[in-house]
Amino acid sequence: MPLAIEWPYQLVATMSDRRQLKHDDKSFPLLDTEFRVTAYDTDGPLSFEVVTPGWTLGYEFQFRDDGPPLICATGGDGEVVTNAGATSLSAFLTSHGLLVTFEDELVLVEQGFLLHPNRDRRLYPREAIETFDWSGVNIKRESQGADRDPSSIQHRSIAVLSAEADWEIVIDDDGSGEMADIVLIRRVDQDMEILLAHCKYSSKTTPGTRIDDFYDVCGQAMKMNRAKSMPELLTRRLLRRERERQAEGRTGLMTGSVETLAAIARESRFRTLRATVAIIQPGLLRSKASDDIRALLGATDRFLSETYGMKLRVIASD
Incomplete structure (x- = not known):
């Protein structure tokens, strides 16, 4: 089952706001595009969408024996524009490749190789799953x-997480190209502590043990490219997105100010990142978490820990 598609790590490190993605006369920074798996399926084509605030385009992988996979547009194609010129998005994606993470720790790297560690699967401990009070919340409503x-999952999560520490910044970054649904930041001595929370609505009105509720949110948690693992890139990107929102008369800030966020961004290169990723899914009843769900969470936990040194929190219903 495919979980997440993202840019190769080395490409993210060299991206700048000057590299734009254009379609239908609307341009957006390439860094702010989002890849979404089209269908969580184990057969059929490996397809996905490229999503921006202004449009969505479909693409799919075409595998071949004599080289890396081709990535082809299934409808209209975007255009990558730089100072040096322009090229189609499909050609750009084929040239650079993409990383695809599957369940069971299987990874398709940009050169077209499948990598699979030879080890037993890890079940996320049931006792490590946290619970929130979801009374008064519509667990089928994700975004605030x-x-x-106040009846949304995101709103309740912001309230509970904000009370856990003296966060300097709490920001709703929900939207295409988001860092996470909720980002919380504070400076502690020489460290920068960041919590990246990903919320997911339940497919049913009552909690249960539905693994389909987890494929998307685990994929979101695994999409931890270098922009999210390097404090300077992360905070600068958050600052730019918030300034763009405020220029449109909106704000994602729930706690703190754009001036505080700018100060944090300026200092970020001198601080050590301590990051935690939270998966928030009230559709899971902790006592009924199946082995398949715990294996998916265990693989996510191991990926974040071994690749980025990040901790995972899982928050469900009691």
């Missing part, structure tokens, strides 16, 4: 939206 709906 512009009206900051």
Whole structure:
């Protein structure tokens, strides 16, 4: 089962805001594009969408025996524009490749090789799963939206997470190209502590043990490219996105100010990152977490820990 598609690590490190993605006369920074798996399936084509605030385009992998996979547009194609010229997005993706993470720790790297560690699967400990009080929350409603709906999962999560520590910044970054649904930041001595929370709605009105509720949110958690693992890139990107929101008369800031966020971004290169990723899925009843769900969470936990030195929190229903 494919979980996540993202840029190769080395490409993210060299991206700048000047590299734009254009389609239908609307341009956006390439860094702010988002890859979304089209279908969580074990057969059929490996397809995905490229999503920006202005449009969505479909693509799929075409595998071949004599080289890396081709990545082809299934409808309209985007255009990557730089100071040196322009090229189609499909050609750009084929040239640079993409990373695809599957369940069971299987990874398709940009050269077209499948990598699979030879080890037993790890079950995430049931006792490590946290729970929130979801009373009054519609667990099928994920985002709080512009009206900051108090019955949403995101709104309740912001309230609970904000109370856990003296966070300097709490920001709703929900949207295409997001760092996470909720980002919380504080400076502690010489460290920068960051919590990246990914919320996911439940497919049913009552908690249970549905693995389909986890494929997407685990994929979001695994999409931890260098922009999210390097404090300077992460904070600068958050600052730019917030300034763009404020220029449109909106804000994602729930705690703190753009001036505080700018100060954190300036200092970030001199601080050590301590990052935690949270998966928030009230559709899971902790006592009924199946081995398949715990294996998926265990693989996510191991990926984040071994690749980035990040901790994982899982938050469900009691």
